[in-house]
Amino acid sequence: MLVMQTPAIDVRALAQSGVEALRRGEPRKARESFERIVAAGQADVATCLSLAYACRSLNEHSAAHAAVDKALALEPRNLRALILKADHLAAEGDERAASSFYMAAVKSAPPPNQLPVELRDELGRAQRMCERYAARFETYLMDRLIGQGLGQRPSTARFIRSLDILAGKKRVYYQQPQYYLFPELPQIQFYDRNDFRWLDEVEAATADIRAELVEVLRDPSKFKPYVQGDPRRPTHDPKGMLNNPDWSAFYLWQEGKVVRENAARCPATMNALAAVPLSQVKNRSPSVLFSLLRPGTRIPPHTGFVNTRLICHLPLIVPRDCGFRVGNDTRTPVEGKAWVFDDTMEHEAWNGSDRIRAILLFEIWRPELTEEERGLVRAMFEAIDALGGEKAAWQI
DSSP states (O other): OOOOOOOOOOHHHHHHHHHHHHHTTOHHHHHHHHHHHHHTTOOOHHHHHHHHHHHHHTTOHHHHHHHHHHHHHHOTTOHHHHHHHHHHHHHTTOHHHHHHHHHHHHHHOOOGGGSOHHHHHHHHHHHHHHHHHHHHHHHHHHHHHHTTTTTSSGGGHHHHHHHHHHTTSSOOOOOOOSSBOOSSOOOOSBOOGGGOTTHHHHHHTHHHHHHHHHHHHTSGGGOEESBOOOTTSOOOOSTTOBTOTTEEEEEEEETTEEOHHHHHTOHHHHHHTTTSOBOOBTTTBOOEEEEEEOTTEEEEEEOOSBSSEEEEEEEEEOOSSEEEEETTEEEOOOTTOOEEEOTTSOEEEEEOSSSOEEEEEEEEEOTTSOHHHHHHHHHHHHHHHHSTTOOOSOOO
């Protein structure tokens, strides 16, 4: 039987010929060169993409689309192929499918400084297309839902936040405690302050608490850096905050004990916290303190150590340009208005003014923990601390 031999081809020469034809503005000649390589079964991703560009220049959209699909079959996360695929789908009017490929390109891309300029520009275009499609989708969805009564009931607030996540306007954040995770607790950034009735009494004492703070501030040396090193632990400097007085504290309770000298100076503050369910763990918590943020200071994003407690802030001195972010929720502190948040979710604070920002900070038990669970948490940490009699290895 006679077997037909496929003539050998010079792949490198054909590829070079095709590229030069594209540069001269001769897409038909370029297509012929690249098609010979494909027919010989020796096409790589670059050849498939070059064929797609040639076919697109000839308005042969089906052939161009097929060439892009070949490229993606060889390399599913190739940025040029993903963007070309998205362009073809967009031209066909399939915005949802196009959006998925533009988004895949954006998510797969390395940092911009690692890309050639022309691909960086293409990626920027893909990002803008994602934003355009997301805006259209959000408008469509909101119009439909508003027609069904969305926003007419307070109970829809959580659902509206879910739409922000769906539309890509907000990231999803989870608890990431540095030391201990109690499982199956809700992922809540800021809690509803109405769930903590005792906050009314704390807020009502704001003027008296602030007055005591002002007296303490007359001697700035009483405030010590919030993050301090321990010679018995490895040195860790969280982005310039170690031993930095720009973020300072004056403790009324520290590591589960009342700081008697400081507490004696602030009887109104101590009295305002009498009914608060402070998180009590021997040698560890609660901590209650005046937290000071000096002008121009930014506390970098970080997470707390354990998720069995929540943190409360009562703003006392709040100049302009101050802010606080927990997860994807950013708020402006208001003097006398407290909030409760989960510090095991990434959070940060800043003071962009030329004056100090000061708050009362204290920690409480998570309301979802039963009394039995709280007792078990206490017993666990006491057992840990009893091993070798060492000091606790974490703070707030």
